[in-house]
Amino acid sequence: MASLFLRIITPMVVVIVHCSGLTEGQSSIEIQQHFEFENVLSDDQQDFWVWRSEAYNQKTLRLEDINRAHTIELKLCIEPFNPNQKVLLVVSDILYSNDGPSDIVYLKINGLPIGNFTTIEQWRSGYEWNIFRNSKVIGPSILVQKGNYMLAIEVETDKWGVELDRIQINAENHDPTKRMFCGAALKKKTS
Numbered sequence: 001m002a003s004l005f006l007r008i009i010t011p012m013v014v015v016i017v018h019c020s021g022l023t024e025g026q027s028s029i030e031i032q033q034h035f036e037f038e039n040v041l042s043d044d045q046q047d048f049w050v051w052r053s054e055a056y057n058q059k060t061l062r063l064e065d066i067n068r069a070h071t072i073e074l075k076l077c078i079e080p081f082n083p084n085q086k087v088l089l090v091v092s093d094i095l096y097s098n099d100g101p102s103d104i105v106y107l108k109i110n111g112l113p114i115g116n117f118t119t120i121e122q123w124r125s126g127y128e129w130n131i132f133r134n135s136k137v138i139g140p141s142i143l144v145q146k147g148n149y150m151l152a153i154e155v156e157t158d159k160w161g162v163e164l165d166r167i168q169i170n171a172e173n174h175d176p177t178k179r180m181f182c183g184a185a186l187k188k189k190t191s
C-alpha cells in the first residue's frame with residue numbers, strides 16, 4: 001500500500017508521521033461537507049457579500065485584502081463515527097472566482113499552515129467574477145481526534161480582490177449525522 005504522508009494534529013501536539021495507508025479495520029465511511037463562505041458574515045458585515053448568479057446560493061464572499069488583514073475562521077467539530085479511530089480529513093476544494101491578477105489563498109489548522117493555492121489570472125473586464133473555478137485539494141490529509149479545531153483562511157489579493165463561494169471537506173470515519181462546520185467568523189486584524 002502506498003505510503004501516506006500524514007500530519008497528526010491534536011489540540012495539544014502536532015506530529016508528522018509516515019503511515020502505511022489506513023490501518024487494518026479502518027472504517028471506510030467517507031463524508032463530504034460544504035460551507036458557504038457568505039455565511040461567515042455577521043449582521044454588520046453584510047457589505048462583504050456579492051450576488052453571483054452562478055455561485056452556490058447566488059452569493060460569494062468578496063475580499064479585497066492586499067496584506068492578509070482578514071481571517072476567515074471556520075470552527076470544525078470533529079465527531080468520529082467509530083469512536084476508537086481518528087478522522088482523516090482533507091480540504092478537497094475551494095470554489096472561487098477572480099478577475100485581474102492572481103491572488104494567494106492560505107490555510108491553517110490550529111495556527112499551523114497546511115497549504116495554499118494561487119487563483120488563476122483572468123482579464124475580462126469583470127465578466128470572470130461569475131465563472132467559478134476549483135482549487136482542488138489543498139494541503140495534506142490530516143488525522144484528527146474528536147474535538148474542536150480552527151481552520152483559518154487568509155487571502156493576499158490584488159486591489160480587485162477575490163471571491164470565495166464555498167469550501168468542501170472530505171472526511172473518513174466522520175459521523176455523517178453530525179455537522180463538521182460548527183461556527184464561523186470573519187475577523188479583521190487590528191494594527
Ligand SMILES: *[C@@H]1O[C@H](CO)[C@@H](O)[C@H](O)[C@H]1NC(C)=O
Nearest residue numbers: 106107113114115116117139
Ligand atoms: C505554499 O504552499 C507550498 C506547498 O504547496 C509551500 O512550499 C509554501 O511554503 C507555502 N507558502 C506560504 C507562504 O505559506
